Each structure stands twice: as C-alpha cells, then as structure tokens.
Amino acid sequence: MTQTSEQNLIPDWLKRRAESSAHNIALIFKDETLRWAELYDKALLYAGQMAAQGVEAGARVALLLGNTPAFVCAIHATAQLGVVVAPLNTRLTVAELGWQLQDVQPALLLYDAPNAAKAMELASYTICPILSLEELAATKPIAIQQTEYYAKDQTHSIIYSSGTTGKPKGVMLTCGNHLWNALASCLNLGLQQDDRWLAVLPLFHVGGMSILLRSVLYGIPVVLHESFDPATINRSITENRVTIISVVANMLQRMLDESGDSGYPSHLRCVLTGGGPVPRPLLERCAALNIPITQTYGMTETASQVATLSPVDALNKLGSAGRALYPSEIKILHKEVSHDGVGEILVRGAIVTAGYFNRPEETTQALAEGWLHTGDLGRLDEDGYLYVVDRRSDLIISGGENIYPAEIEAALLAHPTIEEAGVVGVPDERWGQIPVAVVKLRENTNVTEAGLIEWCSARLARYKVPKRIVFAESLSRNAAGKLVRRLLKDSLLKKTE
Amino acid sequence: MTQTSEQNLIPDWLKRRAESSAHNIALIFKDETLRWAELYDKALLYAGQMAAQGVEAGARVALLLGNTPAFVCAIHATAQLGVVVAPLNTRLTVAELGWQLQDVQPALLLYDAPNAAKAMELASYTICPILSLEELAATKPIAIQQTEYYAKDQTHSIIYSSGTTGKPKGVMLTCGNHLWNALASCLNLGLQQDDRWLAVLPLFHVGGMSILLRSVLYGIPVVLHESFDPATINRSITENRVTIISVVANMLQRMLDESGDSGYPSHLRCVLTGGGPVPRPLLERCAALNIPITQTYGMTETASQVATLSPVDALNKLGSAGRALYPSEIKILHKEVSHDGVGEILVRGAIVTAGYFNRPEETTQALAEGWLHTGDLGRLDEDGYLYVVDRRSDLIISGGENIYPAEIEAALLAHPTIEEAGVVGVPDERWGQIPVAVVKLRENTNVTEAGLIEWCSARLARYKVPKRIVFAESLSRNAAGKLVRRLLKDSLLKKTE
Known part of the structure; x- marks a missing residue:
C-alpha cells in the first residue's frame, strides 16, 4: 500500500x-x-x-x-x-x-x-x-x-x-x-x-x-x-x-x-x-x-x-x-x-x-x-x-504536585552546615503528604530549623520546602551506603506517634 | 524509539x-x-x-x-x-x-x-x-x-x-x-x-x-x-x-x-x-x-x-x-x-x-x-x-442492498436472444430503487419479459432480478460506443410518465 x-x-x-x-x-x-x-x-x-x-x-x-x-x-x-x-x-x-x-x-x-x-x-x-x-x-x-x-x-x-x-x-x-x-x-x-x-x-x-x-x-x-x-x-x-x-x-x-x-x-x-x-x-x-x-x-x-x-x-x-x-x-x-x-x-x-x-x-x-x-x-x-x-518509591505527592526528595536533599546539602540530608513525605490531612527533612550536621557547625527552611525557600518552589526539619545523629542507609528513605520515614513516623 | x-x-x-x-x-x-x-x-x-x-x-x-x-x-x-x-x-x-x-x-x-x-x-x-x-x-x-x-x-x-x-x-x-x-x-x-x-x-x-x-x-x-x-x-x-x-x-x-x-x-x-x-x-x-x-x-x-x-x-x-x-x-x-x-x-x-x-x-x-x-x-x-x-455512477441501491447494473447486464447478455442490455435503477416507494432492464434483441429472435425474468432468477439473487424488462430498438451510447445508463434512465422515466 x-x-x-x-x-x-x-x-x-x-x-x-x-x-x-x-x-x-x-x-x-x-x-x-x-x-x-x-x-x-x-x-x-x-x-x-x-x-x-x-x-x-x-x-x-x-x-x-x-x-x-x-x-x-x-x-x-x-x-x-x-x-x-x-x-x-x-x-x-x-x-x-x-x-x-x-x-x-x-x-x-x-x-x-x-x-x-x-x-x-x-x-x-x-x-x-x-x-x-x-x-x-x-x-x-x-x-x-x-x-x-x-x-x-x-x-x-x-x-x-x-x-x-x-x-x-x-x-x-x-x-x-x-x-x-x-x-x-x-x-x-x-x-x-x-x-x-x-x-x-x-x-x-x-x-x-x-x-x-x-x-x-x-x-x-x-x-x-x-x-x-x-x-x-x-x-x-x-x-x-x-x-x-x-x-x-x-x-x-x-x-x-x-x-x-x-x-x-x-x-x-x-x-x-x-x-x-x-x-x-x-x-x-x-x-x-x-x-x-x-x-x-x-x-x-x-x-x-x-x-x-x-x-x-x-x-x-x-x-x-x-x-x-x-x-x-x-x-x-x-x-x-x-x-x-x-x-x-x-x-x-x-x-x-x-x-x-x-x-x-x-x-x-x-x-x-x-x-x-x-x-x-x-x-x-x-x-x-x-x-x-509506592509512587516512584520516594515520590511525595503534596496537593497534587510531585515532589522529588532528591531535589530538596540537593538544596539542603548545598548548605555549609549539612553533611547528610534525607527527605520523606509524611501524611497530612490537608495536602495528602508534606515533605519533612532529616539532616545530620557537620561537626562543630550549627543552624536552626528556621534558618534551613529560609535557605530552602530561596531555592525551591514553596510546595517543596520542608515543613519540618529534624536533626539526627545518623541517617538510615543500606549496605551499599544508599539512603533508605523508607526506613527514615518509619523512624520519623514512630517518633511522631 | x-x-x-x-x-x-x-x-x-x-x-x-x-x-x-x-x-x-x-x-x-x-x-x-x-x-x-x-x-x-x-x-x-x-x-x-x-x-x-x-x-x-x-x-x-x-x-x-x-x-x-x-x-x-x-x-x-x-x-x-x-x-x-x-x-x-x-x-x-x-x-x-x-x-x-x-x-x-x-x-x-x-x-x-x-x-x-x-x-x-x-x-x-x-x-x-x-x-x-x-x-x-x-x-x-x-x-x-x-x-x-x-x-x-x-x-x-x-x-x-x-x-x-x-x-x-x-x-x-x-x-x-x-x-x-x-x-x-x-x-x-x-x-x-x-x-x-x-x-x-x-x-x-x-x-x-x-x-x-x-x-x-x-x-x-x-x-x-x-x-x-x-x-x-x-x-x-x-x-x-x-x-x-x-x-x-x-x-x-x-x-x-x-x-x-x-x-x-x-x-x-x-x-x-x-x-x-x-x-x-x-x-x-x-x-x-x-x-x-x-x-x-x-x-x-x-x-x-x-x-x-x-x-x-x-x-x-x-x-x-x-x-x-x-x-x-x-x-x-x-x-x-x-x-x-x-x-x-x-x-x-x-x-x-x-x-x-x-x-x-x-x-x-x-x-x-x-x-x-x-x-x-x-x-x-x-x-x-x-x-x-451519483452513487458509483450507476449503482442501484434497493432496500439497502447494492446492485451493480453490469452484473445483471452480464446475466442478460448470456441469453441467446439478447444483443444489448442496459440496467438502471428507477425510484420505488418501498425499496428506494428497483432495477429495470432495457434490452435489444438479436434479429429474428424472440423472448418474453417473463422468460427473461425467469432466466435472471436462476442466475442472480432475488433482489437483483430486474422487476421490469423493456424491449427497445437501440440503447443510448456515447461517442465511444459506451452505454450511457443515465440517458437510458432518463428515457425510461420519460416513457413511464
């Protein structure tokens, strides 16, 4: 034909x-x-x-x-x-x-x-x-x-x-x-x-x-x-x-x-x-x-x-x-x-x-x-x-917007005080999920939660800015050293209960 | 891709x-x-x-x-x-x-x-x-x-x-x-x-x-x-x-x-x-x-x-x-x-x-x-x-069935008495259109309308069998000698009026 x-x-x-x-x-x-x-x-x-x-x-x-x-x-x-x-x-x-x-x-x-x-x-x-x-x-x-x-x-x-x-x-x-x-x-x-x-x-x-x-x-x-x-x-x-x-x-x-x-x-x-x-x-x-x-x-x-x-x-x-x-x-x-x-x-x-x-x-x-x-x-x-x-494993959907943890983590890691950062979505009545960050600071540095949120706000769309930032001694990683956001989330939710 | x-x-x-x-x-x-x-x-x-x-x-x-x-x-x-x-x-x-x-x-x-x-x-x-x-x-x-x-x-x-x-x-x-x-x-x-x-x-x-x-x-x-x-x-x-x-x-x-x-x-x-x-x-x-x-x-x-x-x-x-x-x-x-x-x-x-x-x-x-x-x-x-x-120029649509004049003409031309045959659709209140044939007989031959209809019935689906057969001295043809069914139809309808 x-x-x-x-x-x-x-x-x-x-x-x-x-x-x-x-x-x-x-x-x-x-x-x-x-x-x-x-x-x-x-x-x-x-x-x-x-x-x-x-x-x-x-x-x-x-x-x-x-x-x-x-x-x-x-x-x-x-x-x-x-x-x-x-x-x-x-x-x-x-x-x-x-x-x-x-x-x-x-x-x-x-x-x-x-x-x-x-x-x-x-x-x-x-x-x-x-x-x-x-x-x-x-x-x-x-x-x-x-x-x-x-x-x-x-x-x-x-x-x-x-x-x-x-x-x-x-x-x-x-x-x-x-x-x-x-x-x-x-x-x-x-x-x-x-x-x-x-x-x-x-x-x-x-x-x-x-x-x-x-x-x-x-x-x-x-x-x-x-x-x-x-x-x-x-x-x-x-x-x-x-x-x-x-x-x-x-x-x-x-x-x-x-x-x-x-x-x-x-x-x-x-x-x-x-x-x-x-x-x-x-x-x-x-x-x-x-x-x-x-x-x-x-x-x-x-x-x-x-x-x-x-x-x-x-x-x-x-x-x-x-x-x-x-x-x-x-x-x-x-x-x-x-x-x-x-x-x-x-x-x-x-x-x-x-x-x-x-x-x-x-x-x-x-x-x-x-x-x-x-x-x-x-x-x-x-x-x-x-x-x-699991939507793209770690994807956070907040009010219909897709939020990729890696993007927020990258913004946090650019801050001079932060050694490790992990972002997960936690349930929220209004938005479905909201992003929450867990960070580990470098030795001998200091920063407030508000300071980090302000840092993120200058770099990320508002809906991506972590609503809460938790300071931790260490972040859950798997044998290969890869961040396991699911474990991070579990421990975060356990703490909140 | x-x-x-x-x-x-x-x-x-x-x-x-x-x-x-x-x-x-x-x-x-x-x-x-x-x-x-x-x-x-x-x-x-x-x-x-x-x-x-x-x-x-x-x-x-x-x-x-x-x-x-x-x-x-x-x-x-x-x-x-x-x-x-x-x-x-x-x-x-x-x-x-x-x-x-x-x-x-x-x-x-x-x-x-x-x-x-x-x-x-x-x-x-x-x-x-x-x-x-x-x-x-x-x-x-x-x-x-x-x-x-x-x-x-x-x-x-x-x-x-x-x-x-x-x-x-x-x-x-x-x-x-x-x-x-x-x-x-x-x-x-x-x-x-x-x-x-x-x-x-x-x-x-x-x-x-x-x-x-x-x-x-x-x-x-x-x-x-x-x-x-x-x-x-x-x-x-x-x-x-x-x-x-x-x-x-x-x-x-x-x-x-x-x-x-x-x-x-x-x-x-x-x-x-x-x-x-x-x-x-x-x-x-x-x-x-x-x-x-x-x-x-x-x-x-x-x-x-x-x-x-x-x-x-x-x-x-x-x-x-x-x-x-x-x-x-x-x-x-x-x-x-x-x-x-x-x-x-x-x-x-x-x-x-x-x-x-x-x-x-x-x-x-x-x-x-x-x-x-x-x-x-x-x-x-x-x-x-x-x-x-004009639906396929000469197509006859009778009760939703397509009838192609050439097919009926071929059946008629197979009859020993027929020299020329032309088939057209004429308006019909019940079926939309019905097929009608115009034929020219060979010299010194004879056949009845009923005889030809019977001949067709043996060879064609019932809806294709001409409902009427008109005997004519000549059929409308164009300069190239090709049958002009439209003229045939016109003369047929004029006769019927």
Whole structure:
C-alpha cells in the first residue's frame, strides 16, 4: 500500500473542529466564552505574532502563564506553527525555571502579568525574547504557513518532570500521545453531547493540559478556572453545568467541606481524581453523596491517564487505581522473586512518551524493550486491577504536585552546615503528604530549623520546602551506603506517634 | 524509539473486554442474553473447533450464516485464531456464492440451517470442508495458540463488493480499519454508559458487522435481530432500551408506518441511516416526531461510516451526507473543469481498506496517491458538507442492498436472444430503487419479459432480478460506443410518465 507515510498524518484537530463546530462553545472562563471559530482565529493570530517574533517551525516556545484563555490560545498557536510548546510550572523558583529554560532552549518565552517579576529575572538564563502577553498582542502578525496536518510522531509538547533522580527532564509528548489519550479516555469514560470538562488543575501539568486537547477532539467546552477556590468551583459545577471535573483528592475534600456535603447535581457524571489513591473516608463520603468518583493513575510520561477505577469499584477495590485503559497495557516487572506480587509498573501503548528531550540515555533506559519503566511500584490483582504501592518509591505527592526528595536533599546539602540530608513525605490531612527533612550536621557547625527552611525557600518552589526539619545523629542507609528513605520515614513516623 | 513495531500491535479487544466487563451484557437475541465472559468463552470454543477442522492461522473461513449469535461467535473466533473471516451474502445464488468461494479459497465454510440447501450445492465450487453449526458443535476442540494481540495492518475480514465493474472483489478490512471506524464513530456520535446498538442490517455487510466490533470496543450490548419486521423492531427499541439503531431509509419508513407515527422513547438517541440520502418527506416526518435521524455515507471499502449528517442539519442541509468524521478526510477529484463542483469522491484515513484480495492492480488503481477513489460522484459545499450526486455512477441501491447494473447486464447478455442490455435503477416507494432492464434483441429472435425474468432468477439473487424488462430498438451510447445508463434512465422515466 502507499499509505504508510500518510497513516502518520492526522488532520489539524483545531482547524477541523473550527469547521465542524464553529459556533459551539470551546471555552468558558469567568464571564467570557470563546467559540471554536474564535479560538481558531485567536490561535492563528498568536501564531502569526510568534512568527513575527522570529519563532520558526521546529523551535520551542516556553510559557509562563496561569490558567487563562491566553494559555489555551498559546498552546494551539504553537501547534499551528509546528512549534513545540513547553509550559513551565509557574510555582517554581527563578533558579528552577532558569534551569529548565537552559535545557529546553526556547525561541520565545511568553508570560502573563502575575508572572512578570519572575520572567524579568529569567533574562539572565536565556537569550530568547521574553514577551508579555501585551507585547505579543502589540506585535504585527506575519503570514504563516498554516498547518493542515500533524504527524502523529511529531513532538507537541515538552513538560518537565523531575523523575527519580530529582533532575528535571523534559518529557516529549507527541500529537499521537495526546490523540490516543483522548481516544482511550473517551472509550472508557464515554462522551456525551452535553459534556463540559472543568479544568482547575494547572494547565502546565499534563493533567490540566490534556483536558484542552480532549476538548478539541471531542468538541466539548472547557470550563477553565485560574485557581482553586472550593466555593467558586462548587458554584461553577452547577452554574456551568459541568459534567466532568479533574481534581486531586485534597481538592475534592475541600470542595465537599465547603458544600457542607450537600452533593452535586446529577449532570456531574465523573469526578476524575488523580494524584494517588483516595483515602477511604473520602470514598465513603462520595458514595453516601452519590458522587461519581473515578480514581486514576497516570503521569506526564503517559500523557495523563493510564488506568482508572470506576465509581462502582471504588469501595470494593479500595486502594486500587483500576484497570489499564484500552488499548494501553500495564505489566509488573519482577526483578527478583516477590512474594507479594509487587514489582515495577511498566506501561506500553500509544500514550507513552517518545522520550526525554535531549536525553537519549535516560530515554533508552526508561523505554527499554518497548515498555515505559515508570519507577513506580505496584501489583496487579487477579482481576487485573492495579495497586500502586509506592509512587516512584520516594515520590511525595503534596496537593497534587510531585515532589522529588532528591531535589530538596540537593538544596539542603548545598548548605555549609549539612553533611547528610534525607527527605520523606509524611501524611497530612490537608495536602495528602508534606515533605519533612532529616539532616545530620557537620561537626562543630550549627543552624536552626528556621534558618534551613529560609535557605530552602530561596531555592525551591514553596510546595517543596520542608515543613519540618529534624536533626539526627545518623541517617538510615543500606549496605551499599544508599539512603533508605523508607526506613527514615518509619523512624520519623514512630517518633511522631 | 523501539516502539515502531509495537505501535502496530493492539491488545486482543475481546479478551480485554471479557476481563474488564465480564458480567456485562454483550448480546441480546430474542430471549437470550450473552455476557462478555460467555461470548469470549464461546469464541474460544469455536476457535478450538475450527482448528480441529484443520483451519490454521493465516487461512480464511467463509460464513454462510444469518443474523444470529452464532455469527457473532464465529466472527470473534476467527480473530482469536488469526484467521480472516469472509462473511458471505446469504441472499446470493449458488452460482454467485460459488464464484466468491473460488475467489476467497477458504479453509472452511460454516453454514446454519436456513442456508443448508445452498451450502450443499456449494460443494462443487470448493474443496474445503463445509460444516453446519451442529457439525462444528460436535467437533472436539483442540488447544489453540490464544491471540494476545492483533496487528493493526492484519486483515480481519474480507467482504465482497461488486464495484463499478460488476465483478465482485473481496474488500480486505484490517483490524486497524475496524478500530478506527469505532473510534471515529465514537468521537462523532458519543458513547453513553447505557448505549445499546440494534443490529438488523445483515451482519455479512459492513454496516451490520461494524456494529459487532464497535460493541466490543465500547463495551455495549448489541440487540440483534434475525430479520426485519417493523413491528418487532419497534417493540424491541422500547423493550430493550435501544439507544442507537442502524437502518436504511426504507426500513425507517416502514417502522414509522407500522407505529402509526407514535414516535420513540427518548432513550433512542441516534437513528443512523445509510444507503443514500433520505427523502425529504421522511426527514420532515422524523423532525415532527423528534426522531434523531443521522444520515451517513460509507461503503465496504471504508469499514462503514465516512461522513454523517447530524439531526440538527437534516433539513437545512437537505440531501447532504454531512461532514467527514475526524480523522478521515474527503476531497473531490475534478478530472475536468466542472462548473457545479461535482467530481469523484476521494477518501483518506485509517478506515480505508488495505485493498482488494488478490487483486493488486485494482488495489493500486483504487488507492492511487494514498486516496480511496470511491467511484461515487459528489461535491462539497462551502461548509464542507458532502453531497453525493451519483452513487458509483450507476449503482442501484434497493432496500439497502447494492446492485451493480453490469452484473445483471452480464446475466442478460448470456441469453441467446439478447444483443444489448442496459440496467438502471428507477425510484420505488418501498425499496428506494428497483432495477429495470432495457434490452435489444438479436434479429429474428424472440423472448418474453417473463422468460427473461425467469432466466435472471436462476442466475442472480432475488433482489437483483430486474422487476421490469423493456424491449427497445437501440440503447443510448456515447461517442465511444459506451452505454450511457443515465440517458437510458432518463428515457425510461420519460416513457413511464
């Protein structure tokens, strides 16, 4: 057949959506609504303006934007231009962002007013133009070669994820990854004509961004929120007739608290909850209120959802993240004989990342034998339900944000007084987990807990700063001298009891 | 990446469905229901029995079966065995079926009781075992190598379609074709948890068979009917809580007649109507009764739907078949300057056939430059809506069955008295169209209309036999001497007025 190369091409999804659903609502943000034809026009305008600023196909554009319509336009504009979008986590420090900018080497950094101060400071990390939305808007667009097709294997976005080493890596997600995420989610959760997906998770994370792409492919509106306020979200669910919302457990808990457990209208058909298993009391509360909670397991490297647990299974498969979404696959890798069936979780399928940007070695390692090695530990029960036992062994998930202990430890070890440092997550009612550090000081040095917290605050995003620092004589290490964070955690929790 | 070859593999859809939805209903047939785990077990049993009869992976199995659960089991059994299924049209004559058997060279022909007589007669056309369902059931199954994956480019089914030449060709549909048909249909029509798809179209046609594959991929039940009886179908819609039904216009008309225009319960959310544009009076009737009629354009070569027209557009885009389903594409090929924008309809996408079985030349021709040349004439309006002007120029669609004039003409020309023959479709209230023949007799010969009809009946499926035969002095031909069926039709209709 002559189709091999054509099979890799898919028509531009925004153009097709603007043609077929021109007058339908694409985006609801506060009192503003944007229709598909308008969104397409805006994306094309942005694209022309980016091009006028020297951005060329194949380049990368970094975003330092909040959850606003500008983000949505920018993410489609880059695709129109054949440019890779790299949305940056606005909660990071200048130093952290600077590192990512140096790694991704964008042709342009676009920021909005709330991120202006950080953007200004970033000038020392990059030679690319740093533009405010206003400056972009004032740019006279030039004619661009309009996209007609995306290649499935073309990189659409680069999203930074710290991974087990604590060193952030740019996860490359292709157009095909995003397409298959949308398709698999659709086969699993269904698709209704009245669907509206509420996005309050940060759009710079895969959990937020993937909503935007599903919305185009499904032709359904996104109800976008700039920040999480339980009362506002609760009101929005009703007023905007939201049918699906993506949250983390902590958000849902606060939403229920705020509502006084009054429940939600029946049009809310799916509360997609990521970021680790949902605690039993919250599940029971949802069951009592008839809230359709769908737990999900996913990561940046899989363009979001890999497995989901449907509401009917929430309590009888407690602690499970559910089954792999067709056509993806999950298997457990047992490196040694395991009596409890626990091993590393591997994922295969069209949702799996093409690799890490400019890191061929890490890519080869992560994708060995065609399977993504997630670094997470888990097991599959006899019905094929996944139980995630340890999220990337030592990963701390706090309010939906991933925190890698190694990154905080590195910041602490840079302090002149610290000889050893270990960071673990301890349970917290509000955030799920919070990072706590155990440190051993060098001989004849001294520092206070407050002093170290201040040190960290200057170097790390706020959510990563240890909430407590414990001074110890020695840290638990294994025979090879490697820090055993699990033992550290055990001793820490024992002390707290 | 190391994923190239793995990307071609998709997990066995029936196995995965049986795992994830074991106890959900897969099939409703009369008073019988079959759950996914049961259907999977039955398919595996059939597969083991077929293997015991000598069927090996890579071979073909022909089916001469009605719309019963056995058909559903057989179609999944062949996939389990890595065998290509060739469902035969049970309405064809022995000679027609014999031709297809010789072409497809199956390793087994499976028939059911209503087709026993034909099956017996087919023994002279094939050396393969011809087995009744009872004989298969009595076979002791052997262990088979269970399928874990399908290759997207692996041929799943061969469905015969006559094409413009009138010579039946085996259209090869791959697992990828069926997968993408299901995905594209899902993005377009949506997918609800309570969906149930009623199948009364013959399963040996792509319009029927594709329902079975969607049902597995969506995890929804098929409500299967053996034959079309308006009252039974109307009752079934209500009693079985059908949400989607695939029909041809003529069926829908008879259903409305039978119901006395009483309408349908609101759970019937989509009446997918293929086989040519729906006449305005019927559309108006549907609008008045709030029946959600979705017109569709598709063919065997595209694994069914290519474009659909949603109910809201039914009357303002009268006569249109709607827009291409994402990610497929439609374009019009203008071989010469055309003032009305009409040209040949071309289709591209993952739903397009891999080609015709054992016909490399016809395949190359039909798929030239990566587009399927449908042979149908049409145009696209400024909004991208397709208008099919002439279905494969001369194709006659009678009660949803495709009739190719050339095939009937060939049968007539085989009669000793006939010098020239032309067959065209004329409008018919019940069937949409019926075939009528115009013939010119050889000098000094004589034959009656009844004599010729009898002659045809012995050679052609009943629906193909001309309902009228007109004797003429000459037939309309163009400068090149080629029969111009359009002119023939015009003169015929003029005479009838």
